Amino acid sequence: MxxxxxxxxxxxxxxxxxxxxxxxxxxxxxxxxxxxxxxxxxxxxxxxxxxxxxxxxxxxxxxxxxxxxxxxxxxxxxxxxxxxxxxxxxxxxxxxxxxxxxxxxxxxxxxxxxxxxxxxxxxxxxxxxxxxxxxxxxxxxxxxxxxxxxxxxxxxxxxxxxxxxxxxxxxxxxxxxxxxxxxxxxxxxxxxxxxxxxxxRRDLARKEDELNRLNRAGMLISSRLQLEETLESILQLALDMTGGHYGIFRLMDKDGKHLVTRAFAGTDMTRPKTEVLPIDGNSIMAYVARNRQPIVIPDLMAEPWSKVYYPLDAGMQMRSELAVPLINASGRLEGVLNLESPEPGAFDENQSHMLQTMATFAVTAIQEVRLLDALQEVARLIFSQPCQLVLDHLTSLACDLLNASVGALWLRYDSELILESSFGGFIHGEQVPLNGSLAGEAVINREAVVADDVRIDPRFHRQDLARAQKWARALVVPLLTIDSEMPMGAFGVYSSESDPGRFAESDWDKKVLTFLAHFAVLAIQNETRQQELRAAQEQRSVAETFAAVGDIASNLLHHLNNKVGTIPVRVQSIQDKCMPALEADAYLANNLTEIERCAMEAMQTVRDNLSHLRPIRLEPVCIEARVAEALHSAHLPPAIIVKTDGLSHLPLVMAGGQSLTFVFANLIENASDAMQGNGVIAITGSTRKNWVEIAIKDNGPGIPPELHDRIFELTYSGRA
Structure with missing residues (x-):
């Protein structure tokens, strides 16, 4: 104005x-x-x-x-x-x-x-x-x-x-x-x-419609159990939103060299003309896969696209194309999503952005299905394969799911971590200290640890190996257990410098590795429980065998006692009737006396063994008396000196008297045998809060350290 x-x-x-x-x-x-x-x-x-x-x-x-x-x-x-x-x-x-x-x-x-x-x-x-x-x-x-x-x-x-x-x-x-x-x-x-x-307002209405459709795509992912169903639903939704005529998902094969048709959608369409496309080939989808960037082609008949376009359907002429790569959070290429239309210029940048969002939903579905399949396979292996095979499978699986080049699983032994399983450059059995190491930090802090470059990270113990193998980023999680505050170890993955992987940049990667770590813990605990179960079963089997042998022996000893018991009676009868003859023949009298003595000792031996085969009857027992009885029955050589201390002051204990005598006698005889009949046996007693402790020591050579863990095995004996 x-x-x-x-x-x-x-x-x-x-x-x-x-x-x-x-x-x-x-x-x-x-x-x-x-x-x-x-x-x-x-x-x-x-x-x-x-x-x-x-x-x-x-x-x-x-x-x-x-x-x-x-x-x-x-x-x-x-x-x-x-x-x-x-x-x-x-x-x-x-x-x-x-x-x-x-x-x-x-x-x-x-x-x-x-x-x-x-x-x-x-x-x-x-x-x-x-x-x-x-x-x-x-x-x-x-x-x-x-x-x-x-x-x-x-x-x-x-x-x-x-x-x-x-x-x-x-x-x-x-x-x-x-x-x-x-x-x-x-x-x-x-x-x-x-x-x-x-x-x-039109844009807002369109965006609102797109968001509603994208929300629908999100619900489709959670409502579909099969990957193909999810991909087909996403394709149909993408075609509706863009006006495209034909759509296809091609996913990477396991070798990462080909794009394989996994799902397609369109009006009156049959199977694609080409099912498999090589990544290094001359096609538009291969071009998108190699460059990892979306592309909008307004006219497929224009150069240079006319030379690399593969018709999806031989009976139809497509003129425009929109393709986006499927890249997960770790940077791994999962495949390519492609839409086509017979109309030139059918797609624009806004539709490209929308399709990239749809591709994200597809990647999520692919990741969830891959993880679910992997966990099902691991669960099957845990209960059918040895623990080592399961751990090796888990390290390989972690590398596959997270696009890592190396995986390692460490178990904690006191203040060290020992490599139990690996996929890549580590050597089985390698050791790293718990304190000051990258894996140790995950164990001590009970949380995931990330290293941007292990080649220069002072926490990583093998920087020489990292430089030689060109490792870069690392993600390590602890092996957490419910019944222990200290994790049993750590599980880590390492990326290669040449790989496009960016794992550990999202919570998904940490959750995946944590899931696998839980399965590793389950595999180790299952192996431990299986070993304990097998040992218990073996002990039960041995106990049942001994029980059966005990029944047989008890019956045999009972009959033997009856038969041997008649010998002293008959000897006494002979002595009573033939006294003049025995007085005249000293040799005959001495032999009858010896026969009577041997028979009495045999009967006592039978009675003693029968007492061991019967159930233990708890009663108040004097330790000092039982030790004296054991020393008497042991018949030690003259060169063995026995010293006792503190036995007279011990209180009565509840135990099986005969069994306790038998235990002491065995220990004393073993000590005598170990010292080869020459040495000192010291027997001491002491009182603790809720029990009495008896120590029997000798000055023999002792039990070799490698046999210590087998001392209490029921079926083991160190004697040749």
Whole structure:
């Protein structure tokens, strides 16, 4: 407005053209401009997105500043090169009419009229300056003498035209043209602003629809059990959202050298013409896989795409293509998602971004299915294969799932970690300290540890190996157990410098490795419990065998006792009846006495062994008496010296008396045998809080350390 006032002042000083009446018209124009600006500012608020109210104010204001005139505004679509007839807004005599299309009016802009010329020249066109163009016949019949066409331009784009019609045979004054220029700018801004708001609302509605569809895709992933079903659903959704005609998922094979068809969708489509594409081959999907970047191809018949395009269906001619790579959070290439259309230019960058989001859902589905399959396989192996094979499988599986080149599983032994299983450059049995090492930090802190470059990380113990193998990033998690605060070890994976892997950048990678670590713990614990179960079963089997042998022996000893018991009776009978003969023959008498003694000892031996085969009967027992009884029955050599200490002060204990004597006798005899009949046996007793402790020591060579763990095995004996 400052510019308008300044120009008017210049005009007043120069030629004194402005009168009091003109000043009134100027004030009215300024008020109209303010009102128009306020109306334009309301576009976009309170659901107002049309420019009609603002344009109507413009034409009404225009005819007020140009006496005896009428005005019409048409919006213009510069892309189509057409006037928008329904947008017509007018004010003034014989211009107030509703127009919806050709044939219903006579004043539509002509192809060679002033409006078209103003659009082409992008400047004002005045009829009295254009001798080669006549006034529109419709307005000529209404007595119009002069026409002014003003293009509405915003950011070099024509958005409409303002027509001003004069019924007086005169030209537009300089003040009128100046004021009309301001109205033209306001009208242009109103149309542009309304279009922008309308475009924004359409975009928001489209985005809302896309989000709803993407939410649906997310629900599809959780509701489908089969990967093929999920991929086909995502494909169909992508085709609906982009208007594509055909879609296909090709996933990487295990060797990472080929793209294999996994799912496809489309109207009246059969199997793709080519099922497998080599990554290093000459195809668009291979190109996307190698470059790991999405691509939008508006015309497949143009160079260079026409030379590398493989038709998905031999019976159809596709013209445009949209392809995006499937890359997981670790940087691993999972495959390529591809859409095609028979229409040229069917896809744009917005659809590319949308398809990349769909690809993310597909990658999530692929990862979940791969992890589920892997866990099912591991669960089967845990209960059917040795622990070492399961651990080796887990380290290999971790590298496969996380796109790592090396995997290692360490078990804790006191203050060291020993390599139990590895996939890659580590050597089985390697040792690292618990304190100060990368794996040890994961164990001590009970949480995942990440190293950006193990070649220079002081916590990594084999920097020489890391540099030689070109390892870079590392992720290590502890092997946590429920029944122990200290983890039993650590599980780590290491990436190669040449690999595009970025594992440990997302929680997914840590969760996957943690899952596998839990299965490693389960495998180790299952192996330990299996060993304990086998040992218990062996001990039970031996105990049952001994019980059976005991029953047989007890029965045998019972019969033997009966038979041997008759010998002393018969000896006494002979002695009573043949006393004179025995007194006369000393040899015969001595032999009968010896026979009687041996029989009595045999009977005592039988009774002693029978007591061991019977169940132990707990009773108060004096330790000192039982030790004395054991020493008496042991028949130690003269060179064995026995020293006792503290036995007389021991309290009575609840035990099986005969069994306790048998135990002491065995220990004393073993000590005597170990010292080869020459040495000292020390037997000491002491009282503890809830028990009595008896120690039997000798000065023999002792038991070799390698046999210590087998001392209490029921079936083991160190004797040759």
């Amino acid at each position: 400052t510019k308008i006032t300044g120009l008017i002042d210049q005009m007043r000083k120069k030629d004194n053209l402005l009168s009091d009446e003109a000043d009134v018209r100027l004030l009215e124009a300024v008020a109209s401009l303010n009102q128009i600006s306020s109306t334009i500012n309301r576009i976009g608020s309170d659901d107002v997105i049309s420019s009609e109210d603002s344009l109507r104010l413009v034409v009404e204001s225009a005819i007020r500043v140009v006496p005896g005139s009428s005005a019409v505004i048409y919006s213009y679509d510069e892309i189509r090169g057409e006037f928008d007839v329904p947008s017509r807004v007018s004010a003034g005599q014989d211009t107030e009419k509703e127009v919806s299309g050709p044939g219903e009016n006579d004043d539509l802009p002509r192809e060679n009229g002033f409006g078209r010329r103003a659009v082409a020249r992008r400047r004002n066109v005045l009829s009295y300056e254009e001798a080669d163009v006549d006034i529109h016949p419709y307005y000529g019949s209404l007595g119009v003498k002069a026409v002014g066409c003003f293009p509405l331009i915003v950011v070099e784009q024509v958005v409409g035209v303002l027509y001003m019609y004069l019924c007086e045979d005169r030209t537009f004054s300089r003040m009128e043209l100046l004021l009309l220029d301001n109205f033209v700018n306001q009208a242009a801004m109103a149309i542009y602003h309304a279009r922008r708001m309308s475009s924004i």
